[in-house]
Amino acid sequence: MSAVDLTPLRDYLDGGFVAVLATAAADGTPNVSVISDVRYVDERHVALSFQFFNKTHANVRENPRACLQLTHPVTGARQHLALRYLRTETEGPLFEAMKAKLAGIASHVGMTRVFRLRGADVYEVLALRQVVGPSQRCARSEVLLAGLRDTLAALRASDDVEALVDATLAALHERLGYSHCMLLSADAARERVFAVGSAGYPHSGVGAEIAYGAGVIGVAARERTPIRITHMTNEYRYGTVIREQFVATDSSLDLEREIPMPGLAESRSQLAMPIAAAGKLIGVIYLESPLDAHFTHADEEACGIVADSFAARWQILSAEDDEDTDAQDARVDALPRGTPLRVAHDAHDHSVFIDREYLIKGVAGAVLWRMLSDHATLGRSEFTNRELRRDEKLGLPDFADNLEARLVLLQRRLAERDVGVHLEKIGRGRHRLRLSRPLELEQSS
Amino acid sequence: MITTSFVFTSLRNGAPDGPRRGRGQVVHQEKTQERTKVAVTRASARAVRSMSTLLAEQRAFIEGDIILHAAVADDEGVPFIAIGAGCRVATRPPRVTVLVARAQTQEFLAVLAATRRIAVEFGRAPHHESLQIKGEDCAIEEAGAEDLRLAAAYRDKLVRQLGLLGLGPAETEIYLGLPYAGLVALCFTPTAIFQQKPGPQAGQPLV
Numbered sequence: 001m002s003a004v005d006l007t008p009l010r011d012y013l014d015g016g017f018v019a020v021l022a023t024a025a026a027d028g029t030p031n032v033s034v035i036s037d038v039r040y041v042d043e044r045h046v047a048l049s050f051q052f053f054n055k056t057h058a059n060v061r062e063n064p065r066a067c068l069q070l071t072h073p074v075t076g077a078r079q080h081l082a083l084r085y086l087r088t089e090t091e092g093p094l095f096e097a098m099k100a101k102l103a104g105i106a107s108h109v110g111m112t113r114v115f116r117l118r119g120a121d122v123y124e125v126l127a128l129r130q131v132v133g134p135s136q137r138c139a140r141s142e143v144l145l146a147g148l149r150d151t152l153a154a155l156r157a158s159d160d161v162e163a164l165v166d167a168t169l170a171a172l173h174e175r176l177g178y179s180h181c182m183l184l185s186a187d188a189a190r191e192r193v194f195a196v197g198s199a200g201y202p203h204s205g206v207g208a209e210i211a212y213g214a215g216v217i218g219v220a221a222r223e224r225t226p227i228r229i230t231h232m233t234n235e236y237r238y239g240t241v242i243r244e245q246f247v248a249t250d251s252s253l254d255l256e257r258e259i260p261m262p263g264l265a266e267s268r269s270q271l272a273m274p275i276a277a278a279g280k281l282i283g284v285i286y287l288e289s290p291l292d293a294h295f296t297h298a299d300e301e302a303c304g305i306v307a308d309s310f311a312a313r314w315q316i317l318s319a320e321d322d323e324d325t326d327a328q329d330a331r332v333d334a335l336p337r338g339t340p341l342r343v344a345h346d347a348h349d350h351s352v353f354i355d356r357e358y359l360i361k362g363v364a365g366a367v368l369w370r371m372l373s374d375h376a377t378l379g380r381s382e383f384t385n386r387e388l389r390r391d392e393k394l395g396l397p398d399f400a401d402n403l404e405a406r407l408v409l410l411q412r413r414l415a416e417r418d419v420g421v422h423l424e425k426i427g428r429g430r431h432r433l434r435l436s437r438p439l440e441l442e443q444s445s
Numbered sequence: 446m447i448t449t450s451f452v453f454t455s456l457r458n459g460a461p462d463g464p465r466r467g468r469g470q471v472v473h474q475e476k477t478q479e480r481t482k483v484a485v486t487r488a489s490a491r492a493v494r495s496m497s498t499l500l501a502e503q504r505a506f507i508e509g510d511i512i513l514h515a516a517v518a519d520d521e522g523v524p525f526i527a528i529g530a531g532c533r534v535a536t537r538p539p540r541v542t543v544l545v546a547r548a549q550t551q552e553f554l555a556v557l558a559a560t561r562r563i564a565v566e567f568g569r570a571p572h573h574e575s576l577q578i579k580g581e582d583c584a585i586e587e588a589g590a591e592d593l594r595l596a597a598a599y600r601d602k603l604v605r606q607l608g609l610l611g612l613g614p615a616e617t618e619i620y621l622g623l624p625y626a627g628l629v630a631l632c633f634t635p636t637a638i639f640q641q642k643p644g645p646q647a648g649q650p651l652v
Contacts, residue, residue, distance in 0.1 A: 017610060018568075020514045020526055020566070022514075022516035022517075022518070022524035022525065022526045022564075023516075023518075023524055024516075024518030024522045024523075024524045026522070028518050028519075028520065028522060028560065028562065029518070029562060029564075029579065030516040030517050030518045030524055030562060030563065030564040030579075031516065031564050031577070031579075032514050032515065032516035032526065032564045032565070032566040032577060033566065033577065033641060034566070034568060034575065034641075052648070054648045055648055063522040065521075065522050065523045065524060066524060067516070067523075067524045067525055067526050068526075069514070069526045069528075071620060073610075073611065073612070074612075074616070075616055075619060076607075076612055076616035076617060076618075076619035076620035077619060077620075078528070078620060080525075080526060082523070131549050131622070132549060132619060132620065132621075132622035133619045133620070
């Protein structure tokens, strides 16, 4: 039997065929009966209608193993599912949904008084085996619909911007099945987007920047429109080509101060979806694949729904992060001991180097420098979003400038580099700097 | 004695689909010597009959337009399903033979060869009328020429049955896994027959 994913088999659960269930008593006596309703719970679970106190009911409580046969209502293909009984639900959404469906079946076959749902028996699907018939290919739209529902639930459950970024990437990668995906946040002032997270690549690429108009991501950001490319095109390839574009368009760019994009060397399908709210660009979702013609209209629609939901949640969380954060911790931490960390700051583009290695630049670099300076001179470790926003030196023009995204980016870059400076979120709109070595700060202009 | 042995066998195998029988549980608690008397007394009102008689009475249904499914369970209690490709009944002595396609049922046949215990459901669409026969001493034999004719007739019956559910003849052949690479005959001694039409009486043994 193959790995379990029931999603492509949901058609088997619609139509006129009853399912057949085999169980066994504790003494090994087999039993076989038909089941009125089998319901898809998720990709690894089904629920079977429990209507009578019968041998099946007794058997699965003695011995939870069962075998279920499903028949495709159009092709006649048959699947056998190896099951393990988990529990019986007698109330709640699953039970009510099955009860309503059973009432419909009962009415249809004139057995209204006979069919009454006593419970929804939930089973884990241990394995699947196609017995006969053409293999079932699930329509991509089916997979996307099922994945979207879970994705939107995960986004709603995110309680801060960092969790939202993680939940979005995890859902795109695992639930919607995109092998390579990236989430980028907008820096409107510099007309760039920067990566705040990725999934499917050997290196996260957090902090990598794309200029508006460069490649599919840059065009999607500049034009605020989805860009979908179904075949490899040198024009829109990232990697070296993008780096060349950077240099060509901005002679002041120093490639040593660039974090490489984590993109595929040979990307054959690309989809970039802008994330926008209230007329302003928040960021871009980027998907790519080594396969030709991998993204369809359905993928574009699904990605658009994720982007809209991300934007809505982002706005709520960003507003929350600004509330109630005036209180500042006046605590002075004991200074760490050891070899000093040499931190250099270039005021020109706010590039920050730690022990001569480039870390970050732009607003995230300016924020880090401000925190490190305050720590060195005032002994402060805790900082609020509100004070950062009010600091004119940081050059944050307004609310929409994605401070939270920059802090997520900074937090991740520090975690990846792991050189003794860490930033952690300690509450709504509050971050704490954690140092394991003393600082030696060097400012240049 | 034949009638009472049927009652006890069905109890030993456990009540089938349907409500558990309080009456049967009482019988089960009686001393062995009294069982015959009690069972016969109760049977007098319900005309307990021999398995041969029961099979003869159900033969038209069993060999009619039905859909066949069989189940076995291995020694760890893991069940397996096979669909039938036809069946025949002998009443004296009572034996039921179900045909299955070897290629689709290899695990099923391996388990059956070890346990020799089987349950077979005979269902009729679309109103879920069905019987379940449980059996033991099951032998696995190569299908003969007569069985091949039986399988061809069963295919035609199934086309009618599944046609009621909207499946065309070509798809019915897919469902059956036709053409068969090899048919085997599963011949067993029935130990109990149960009525399985959905409702409060579902799972009652025929007696």
